[in-house]
Amino acid sequence: MRRPEEQLQRAVVQLLQVYQSRSLLTFCHVPNGGLRTRTEAAALEAMGTTPGVPDLLIWLLGGGHFQVELKARTGKLELWRNLGDEVFRRRCVILAR
Numbered sequence: 839m840r841r842p843e844e845q846l847q848r849a850v851v852q853l854l855q856v857y858q859s860r861s862l863l864t865f866c867h868v869p870n871g872g873l874r875t876r877t878e879a880a881a882l883e884a885m886g887t888t889p890g891v892p893d894l895l896i897w898l899l900g901g902g903h904f905q906v907e908l909k910a911r912t913g914k915l916e917l918w919r920n921l922g923d924e925v926f927r928r929r930c931v932i933l934a935r
Contacts, residue, residue, distance in 0.1 A: 864897050
């Protein structure tokens with residue numbers, strides 16, 4: 839498999855879409871990764887992009903929410919390197935293949 843983390847995330851998103859179609863949750867992907875030019879990186883930083891934010895943000899029916907960080911076996915976990923919010927840390931699920 840060429841991009842194992844992408845494949846893992848696509849599988850999780852397919853499952854989340856089933857639950858979303860039943861109005862049980864809603865979610866979004868935070869596209870922080872990838873290569874960018876210096877100009878793009880500066881623009882995203884100015885708009886509030888924060889390194890270390892989990893891959894998926896999920897809101898449940900009734901108001902609950904949590905975050906999911908997905909990592910392939912070769913992935914490097916850099917979650918919260920710039921975030922100090924303990925509540926945020928306690929609400930994150932880390933899934934690794």
